[in-house]
Amino acid sequence: SKKLIATPTRTKEILKKYKFAFKKSLGQNFLTDVNILENIISHTGIDKTSGAIEIGPGIGALTEQLAIHADKVVAYEIDQRLLPILKDTLQDYSNVEVIHQDILEADVREAIKTNFNPDQPIHIVANLPYYITTPILMKLVRENLPVDSLTVMIQKEVAERMAAKPNSKSYGSLTIAVQYYTHAKVVMNVPKSVFMPQPNVDSSILKLVVRDKPPVQVEDEAFFFKIVKASFAQRRKTLRNNLTSHFNEIYDKEMISQKLEELGIDGTRRGESLDMEEFAILANGFHQK
Numbered sequence: 001s002k003k004l005i006a007t008p009t010r011t012k013e014i015l016k017k018y019k020f021a022f023k024k025s026l027g028q029n030f031l032t033d034v035n036i037l038e039n040i041i042s043h044t045g046i047d048k049t050s051g052a053i054e055i056g057p058g059i060g061a062l063t064e065q066l067a068i069h070a071d072k073v074v075a076y077e078i079d080q081r082l083l084p085i086l087k088d089t090l091q092d093y094s095n096v097e098v099i100h101q102d103i104l105e106a107d108v109r110e111a112i113k114t115n116f117n118p119d120q121p122i123h124i125v126a127n128l129p130y131y132i133t134t135p136i137l138m139k140l141v142r143e144n145l146p147v148d149s150l151t152v153m154i155q156k157e158v159a160e161r162m163a164a165k166p167n168s169k170s171y172g173s174l175t176i177a178v179q180y181y182t183h184a185k186v187v188m189n190v191p192k193s194v195f196m197p198q199p200n201v202d203s204s205i206l207k208l209v210v211r212d213k214p215p216v217q218v219e220d221e222a223f224f225f226k227i228v229k230a231s232f233a234q235r236r237k238t239l240r241n242n243l244t245s246h247f248n249e250i251y252d253k254e255m256i257s258q259k260l261e262e263l264g265i266d267g268t269r270r271g272e273s274l275d276m277e278e279f280a281i282l283a284n285g286f287h288q289k
């Protein structure tokens with residue numbers, strides 16, 4: 001039997017055979033370590049009944065592992081040059097569908113309908129291109145897809161921000177945006193040495209388990225996220241001052257202070273000390289009905 005794709009030797013062989021030159025602009029850093037891949041798979045919850053969706057299969061390192069462990073794999077790849085390569089490297093696996101498309105443009109809901117059974121658990125798994133990690137993840141979690149989890153390799157700092165707790169340096173509006181839709185956890189840090197070529201940043205594996213419903217009830221989601229952003233606008237400023245700047249055309253400082261008092265939230269606190277529930281109280285309190 002052939003060697004697995006995700007070894008330095010086989011990867012080099014494939015790159016050479018196809019004279020493949022990495023495109024930095026597409027965030028191409030391929031995984032060349034089977035142990036890391038098995039580790040990722042073990043955190044996904046994937047088994048032989050599962051559907052898997054991958055973003056950016058590259059030359060198929062992770063795709064191969066998904067094909068082995070899941071029932072079916074759908075993989076989105078933007079780089080045309082990789083299509084013939086994937087056809088070759090994944091020829092032994094009949095349960096992989098590669099879609100040549102920018103994930104940001106893709107109708108994932110439709111692809112799920114077409115490729116998976118209605119009762120099949122679905123997991124998104126990817127070693128994401130780092131230049132568009134946040135847009136990709138926000139698209140996927142906001143669309144309310146019938147997906148159980150997302151397990152992704154991303155830049156360490158971004159993973160920490162998405163999984164942060166209140167009163168930490170990483171906690172901010174991105175934390176709230178992600179945790180409104182999912183339970184987020186950093187499951188493991190990954191050294192640069194397992195990638196080819198090696199990226200400039202450290203990486204982590206982040207697991208997002210999709211929530212059945214949001215953890216708080218907000219009257220207006222867009223307004224809720226605006227209030228969260230405003231509260232973090234200048235991290236060193238108090239909540240009262242950040243909100244005063246944000247609402248400067250409607251309320252003065254006195255009115256903001258009074259409103260905060262009514263809501264039972266101390267205006268001298270900083271945004272980073274508020275949890276999701278308190279942001280919901282804040283947003284619902286300031287929301288104009």
Ligand code: SAM
Nearest residue numbers: 029030031056057058061078079102103127129
């Ligand atoms: N999964 C492979 C691995 O782990 O070795 C490759 C991971 S590499 C970090 C990111 C992959 O995403 C590349 O193959 C790149 O061409 C692809 N990619 C970049 N932008 C994309 C986009 N907008 N939509 C789909 N794929 C994209």
